[in-house]
Amino acid sequence: MTDDILLRSDADGIATLTMNDPGTLNALSDEMLAALSRQLSDIAASRLRAVILRAEGKAFSAGHHLGQMQRMRQAEDGGRAAFADLFDRCTAVMAQIRDLPQPVIAQVHAMATAAGCQLVATCDLAIASREARFGVNGVDVGLFCSTPMVALSRNVSRKRAFEMLSTGRFLTAEEAEQAGLINRAVPPDRLAEETRALAERVASKLPAAVRIGKGAFYAQLDRPLDAAYELTRDAIVENLMDTGTDEGMQAFLEKRPPRWT
Incomplete structure (x- = not known):
């Protein structure tokens, strides 16, 4: 099943998932997390050999849907239970990527921030356009990116990660490559080609x-x-x-x- 918010196409043993909610900058909303979970479960049970995760619009992903999060505050407990459930569901999707039999390659064309940066860090491999930027800047709105830092701090050095988390500073694609957050930064017009070539090489193995x-x-x-x-x-x-x-x-x-x- 394909969701309008998350498109899927399969070819030559490779599944391509496209986050397709540009109006929210591909936020990891309740709907996006549910769609990702469904598709990853289906792919896990398939004979596909690799996965490309990409996005449409001006951003790869801006992270959690702040509008939905603010509405959660209306609960009697101020949103505590709803917030915990949200982060549990997000963590479950990240675990699905880690546990998926197939390698997952992030194809990052633009900004990946907060939980969107967490998504890139969680993928097994990542190719990014030189125009992409990476940040965990929740601190700018008073929210330390505590859950995104789990994946981030397992990709880059402690001091680099903490600087990003505590200042909101973004990395350029070249800095992200040097830091180990992505595999390669490539010209924008070569992003799809380079990502596909990597996926095909992975898919050619046993x-x-x-x-x-x-x-x-x-x-x-x-x-x-x-x-x-x-x-x-x-x-x-x-x-x-x-x-x-x-x-x-x-x-x-x-x-x-x-x-x-």
Whole structure:
């Protein structure tokens, strides 16, 4: 199912999700979060091999929908329960991206701020136009971007992250590349081409190897060294048991392309 607020097209093993709510600068509204969750659940159960996440309009995403958040304050508790539910739902979508078997590539053409920057940081890979900007500037309206900082601080250095969070300073695309928030900054007219090329390269690999490897990559990050090696040992053994890996290694020895189905 495709939502008007989130368009989807599948081709050559790659799903392209397009956030299509330019009037809100593609805010992560209740509706957008629900649409992302539905599509990610469907993709997770599919045989697709990669995902591109892009957007229409003047921004990639401006983060949470402040209008909806202000309306939540009308509840008897001042919005406390509604706010907690909102951030739980947003966190669940970010976890879906992390847990998705397929790598997700952010194609960032313009501003990504607050939870929109969190979305970029959560994606496995990111290609951005040189015109894009990245910020966690909730502090400018009196709201420290505490939930976006989880993904941000796992991509860039602590001091860089805290400066962005405490001052509202935006990074240029070139600075974001240097900081490790994105993979590459490219000319605007090459953004779609470069993103598609990266997706096609990922999609050309054995799906089981990428699925096992992505899961192990995130699982080992915060573990002690010994535990990380134990986990990745089990992952690589599981990978070796896949018939596609057997075919890939045999093809290398025979100096021919692998015949993966």
